[in-house]
Amino acid sequence: MYQKIVTLLGAEAQSLLEHECKTIRKDLIHVPGPDWVDRIWEHSDRPIRVMRNLQAMYGHGRLADTGYMSILPVDQGIEHSAGASFAKNPLYFDPENIVKLAIEGGCNAVASTFGVLGSIARKYAHHIPFIVKINHNEFLTYPNKYDQIMFGTLKEAYEMGASAVGATIYFGSPESSRQIIEVAQAFAMAHELGMATVLWCYLRNPGFKVNNVDYHVSADLTGQANHLGVTIEADIVKQKLPENNGGYKAISSKENPYGKIDERMYTELASDHPIDLVRYQVANSYMGRASLINSGGASSGEGDLAQAVRTAVINKRGGGAGLISGRKAFQRPMKEGVELLNAIQDVYLSKEITVA
Template structure:
């Protein structure tokens, strides 16, 4: 039955997630998102590889042409550019964000938009970046609670970018270790995320990890464990930094084989020339087509 994974949600959240999963993209319950918050998170350097990508209109056009299930952008870009595309591609409004300039050791991503803004702009979901493992975690969780309560009240799906960060994480295998990614997925699930976005886990990053993770795991075993840890929270696997196409397509295949709902690929897509971007998106869509949900 279509939407059976959404049956635990209230009507507003279910309706919006149903639109994302079954009325856009492949319309088969899988999802492919295009994130475009890197201008804030990393600065304009990310656009050097493809200068056209610095123009938000270029990115949203790409999301429409590539039949993405949604595009994730910050409020300033949503207010200035999304109006022309409203209804053509679902909007995920990012509610918080920070620059890369300060150290990640005590990272906190401050709020600069609200769930009410997302409703006003016609968004189908909101995004929140949560840093798991930093000294600012308590403040982060308290800030997140207000977002979760507003999302629940207004029937807006909440997608959590669950990012392990800080020196404590670096001492336990690093932010991309199986231990860190698995912990982040579980944290987002237990704190009420409807969807969690995580990086693909690297089980070979074992220095300092807990004993249970200091063992031989294949990448397939690791990503399957991460999806299990998220329970009924839908999982999106990030493409991360640009790498070889075959490696990224294989990462996508393993993610979907593990039970993930979909993929969220940003720089891996739009740092390429336009036509090359669409060819790569087509390959990702071929993977998703094999795993209807």
Template sequence: MKATRAVQQILANYEGEPPGVKAQLCRMLMTGKLGGTGKMIILPVDQGFEHGPARSFAPNPEAYDPHYHYKLAIDAGLNAYAAPLGMLEAGADTFAGQIPTILKVNSANSLMPDDQSKNQAITASVDDALRIGASAIGFTIYPGSSSGLEMFEEIKEMRREAQAKGVATVIWSYPRGESLDKDGETAIDIAAYAAQIAALLGAHVIKIKLSTDYLSLPEAKKVYESEGIDVSSQAARVRHCVQSAFNGRRIMVFSGGSKKGSDAVYDDARAIRDGGGNGSIIGRNSFQRSRADAMEMLGKLMDIYRGKA
């Protein structure tokens, strides 16, 4: 497998990283129907942990089976499949080597009391990632939570271990916590800040949510207005978040969020493409549809990222 020029240019941005990490990034970037383009679509299936089984899989009961997700990711030609340890272990032997996997190493659940600080438990290790052949670990941080600093320290240590063992690190950077209201969680200034924090923590791939044009922090709002930073369209907001992650020197993918209509999913992808993002990490909007509908939608998304739709 020869890396394309586009992939080589992306890998060149990761100065100081060991060959093992770059090899795993190359593997993900070169896999699937978008392989070699520099664009990515990743299937994440951690919602059973986060939201519970019925809320996650009842709309498409086939999705209760861990093998279903491996098959969907492989047959659709995605770049990678991300899930917690138990989900990946349940198919790691059957599907070994057929698709890069990302081991989600921390998780939360919806049974936690609302008055607790937003946090996640570490539920897997770098050695688990090596054992099941994963290309990367995935770790969620919550900028804005009183537990955020603890989470930063945890991923610092896990990233160091993963780097030493040739495993890449993907950071889910989701602003939430006591200092943010619902509007603040998706505000553009907060989203860009979350992207910057993930990059500074050493993420090789950054996952954030698409943002709104709302400005949450008064001091940041002054700068956005005085400098005329364009946040008027979704593509402009994507571009600003990509700029905030070392001016595009880090791979950035955007969450698909809760299930919505196909046209909205396609509009999001066009904004990500036009804003210079690397792609989508799309879970509920794929596995909560029937397999046939999911395959059709994922195929259309790939056409969008290739500039054909």
């Protein structure tokens, strides 16, 4: 298992597997482990039923009782259009195959829409934890617009047996203030009903692209998005893997100052190493009390397996709690999708790969 991971990492293997974090030390963060729900949530305000559902997710699949999570998310039929998402593999127009892939792939949970999960709930809700995505970007208005709107109710999610609800906030967008209020209220009600909460803490603003550099994936801005997410009591935060840093400084100018920084964010709390950048995201998630799961990203073909394993290694060594990978898995034959999900899980099962 370990040697296969080393081979897939290629020239980056030594840099990623032997790196030691000297920014935010390992002993300062909450490292995932078998006792995760007891250790982290025992003294919180989360109702007993929420803890039970969190345990159901952490206790399911190949990563059961490790403190790590592997989640299959398939909401791209709305977010990116069904045709564009499923043309490579029309099998997944049928919701049952989405759930079958998550089960066969040994995932902790499957995340999808009200329609997908509701259509097969009675057959599968007791076989794998459901995460019902409650808001989406409706992608048919012309010209296209980017906003997250509610697609259903918390009662519907509860009645179909969901273990958790998921939502997206486009932090930095003109609509973010409304989205924060809507999702905060929804998460409060979800907790009252006993469901856990998962927040897609995404950034969206054309101003975040400066001089051909995309700061939607900068550690400082994504870290702050995570911090806002855990402030509204997300139990798990989903974030893109950071690819750069210094978003605040790049966007801000004397004419248009933006945000607040302390230079130590860049000189002491982070470095250019990808593992240190993830560690900064973890720190902003209450030092890891809220599990950080990084997204797997779009499918690019033959390099998907190596890229997914690389992301998992960076997440685990940075102190994250897992990966949520969809398109890389479902945009290929089911057998290959299962193999990719298992390869991701192998990173978290490998004792040789430790938190940096």
